[in-house]
Amino acid sequence: MTHAPTITIDTASPIPAYQQIVTAMRGVLVSGQLEPGRRLPTVRELAIDLGVHHNTVAEAYRTLAAEGWLDLRRRRGATVLSRVAPRPSPAVATEFSRNLRAVTAKALADGIPCCTVAEALTELAQELSEEVTP
Amino acid sequence: MNASLLAPLLFLAGDLTVIALLLHFMPTWTRSDIVFSVTVDPTFRTTETGRRIVQRYRIWLWIHTAAALAIAVAALRSQRPALFPVGVLYQIGGGFAAFLGARRRTLPHAVPTTTLRSAELAPRTDRFPGGLPAQFGPFALLGGAAAVLAARWSAIPERFPVHWNIEFQPDRWVMRSPQAVFGPLAVGVLVCCAVGVMAYAAFRLIPRTRLQPPLAAGEARYRRAVAIVLLASEYVVAAAFAWGALMPLRAELRSPGWVIIGGPLLGLAVVVLAVVGLVRARRASSGTSPETFAGGSAPAGDRTPDSCWKAGVFYFNPADPAIFLEKRFGLGYTLNFANLWSWVIMVAVLLVPLVASFLLLR
Numbered sequence: 429m430t431h432a433p434t435i436t437i438d439t440a441s442p443i444p445a446y447q448q449i450v451t452a453m454r455g456v457l458v459s460g461q462l463e464p465g466r467r468l469p470t471v472r473e474l475a476i477d478l479g480v481h482h483n484t485v486a487e488a489y490r491t492l493a494a495e496g497w498l499d500l501r502r503r504r505g506a507t508v509l510s511r512v513a514p515r516p517s518p519a520v521a522t523e524f525s526r527n528l529r530a531v532t533a534k535a536l537a538d539g540i541p542c543c544t545v546a547e548a549l550t551e552l553a554q555e556l557s558e559e560v561t562p
Numbered sequence: 563m564n565a566s567l568l569a570p571l572l573f574l575a576g577d578l579t580v581i582a583l584l585l586h587f588m589p590t591w592t593r594s595d596i597v598f599s600v601t602v603d604p605t606f607r608t609t610e611t612g613r614r615i616v617q618r619y620r621i622w623l624w625i626h627t628a629a630a631l632a633i634a635v636a637a638l639r640s641q642r643p644a645l646f647p648v649g650v651l652y653q654i655g656g657g658f659a660a661f662l663g664a665r666r667r668t669l670p671h672a673v674p675t676t677t678l679r680s681a682e683l684a685p686r687t688d689r690f691p692g693g694l695p696a697q698f699g700p701f702a703l704l705g706g707a708a709a710v711l712a713a714r715w716s717a718i719p720e721r722f723p724v725h726w727n728i729e730f731q732p733d734r735w736v737m738r739s740p741q742a743v744f745g746p747l748a749v750g751v752l753v754c755c756a757v758g759v760m761a762y763a764a765f766r767l768i769p770r771t772r773l774q775p776p777l778a779a780g781e782a783r784y785r786r787a788v789a790i791v792l793l794a795s796e797y798v799v800a801a802a803f804a805w806g807a808l809m810p811l812r813a814e815l816r817s818p819g820w821v822i823i824g825g826p827l828l829g830l831a832v833v834v835l836a837v838v839g840l841v842r843a844r845r846a847s848s849g850t851s852p853e854t855f856a857g858g859s860a861p862a863g864d865r866t867p868d869s870c871w872k873a874g875v876f877y878f879n880p881a882d883p884a885i886f887l888e889k890r891f892g893l894g895y896t897l898n899f900a901n902l903w904s905w906v907i908m909v910a911v912l913l914v915p916l917v918a919s920f921l922l923l924r
Binding site: 436440 | 681682866881
């Protein structure tokens with residue numbers, strides 16, 4: 429029996445809970461662990477399990493629906509959609525580059541050796557390429 | 563000593579002993595990572611300190627039980643059976659004081675509760691035990707009793723007893739009327755509705771705190787066991803109300819001494835069965851032993867902050883949308899008293915049947 433993927437949030441984190449949910453779910457969706465057509469828990473169920481207000485989960489679902497990951501229908505809950513990645517705009521590419529540099533700089537500033545950061549980035553790139561090309 | 567008061571005294575002594583036994587074993591029936599409502603290391607209960615705290619709690623519990631029994635005997639000797647409830651109240655208060663003392667001694671050993679919350683990205687698919695057909699049973703019992711009463715209306719005496727005193731003699735009578743005859747059944751329907759709605763809501767809305775396969779299965783099993791106990795209690799309530807409503811048809815039950823004796827015994831048997839079922843469900847796979855936490859894969863605690871458990875038993879957390887939660891000390895579920903819906907449920911479960919009883923059975 430296969431187990432459903434899980435997401436984890438930190439209720440003490442300064443990052444808003446809805447943002448944590450979006451990030452965690454997007455990670456699961458990008459990795460292909462949730463195939464198109466699969467139903468997700470209702471807003472109330474997910475809110476109770478995560479210990480957050482149901483509006484928080486609803487907001488996260490709406491954000492993912494706007495990105496084209498989910499189909500939200502009243503009374504039927506959320507369903508995963510088959511999504512084709514859009515062509516990234518120059519602004520998106522620039523933002524990605526800036527964020528990556530910021531994360532790398534923070535890691536180096538926190539004392540993580542340069543080679544470990546490079547290894548982690550290489551590993552991640554390899555994982556992603558394996559998931560994208562089955 | 564009044565011989566007629568001996569039976570009530572024996573019942574009271576039995577009740578006090580059963581309550582004491584339940585409270586005596588309760589620390590070993592709760593999760594191993596929560597001791598006296600405090601989140602601790604799963605091995606704490608087996609340490610010297612942990613054992614001493616539990617032992618001291620039990621000593622105080624039995625001292626209070628003995629005092630409660632003494633109050634009951636004194637009430638009997640002074641021919642004041644109205645004082646019997648004082649004994650019960652004293653034991654509950656004393657047991658709670660013993661719990662609070664043990665909790666105070668456990669608090670210095672608390673470990674930080676995790677702020678991480680996890681959820682499975684799948685809808686809940688587990689079905690309520692017995693499904694909808696099982697929910698029809700209690701109402702069928704009550705409906706059947708109503709049909710018998712309607713069919714044999716002329717066999718119901720013009721005047722029949724509805725209350726008996728402590729010496730098993732009828733002390734309140736009513737005249738035959740639709741309200742007097744069908745009233746108990748209407749109250750039974752309301753009580754069964756309230757318990758049924760609560761059982762279903764708790765089953766569907768309880769947070770899933772354990773996602774690792776063995777612990778998740780244990781939690782699911784416990785959830786199911788609680789639902790079965792609540793469903794069984796619906797049947798017991800329906801049977802009791804149906805039987806009570808049919809009493810006017812049975813002349814030999816006008817002085818139901820055996821009912822007064824058999825009723826509590828049956829109630830006791832139901833309680834024992836329910837406790838055994840719940841304890842087994844928890845023991846089998848829900849983490850009452852430290853071994854279930856081997857590997858340290860699950861964080862200690864039930865993912866609720868210790869500070870939100872007022873006096874260790876009342877959960878009050880406005881930030882948590884959960885309505886029902888697993889009790890930290892005791893079997894079954896409790897409510898999040900910071901949630902408005904919890905109060906709505908409280909009113910539905912307690913107040914509606916009470917008001918209906920007052921209106922229909924006065």
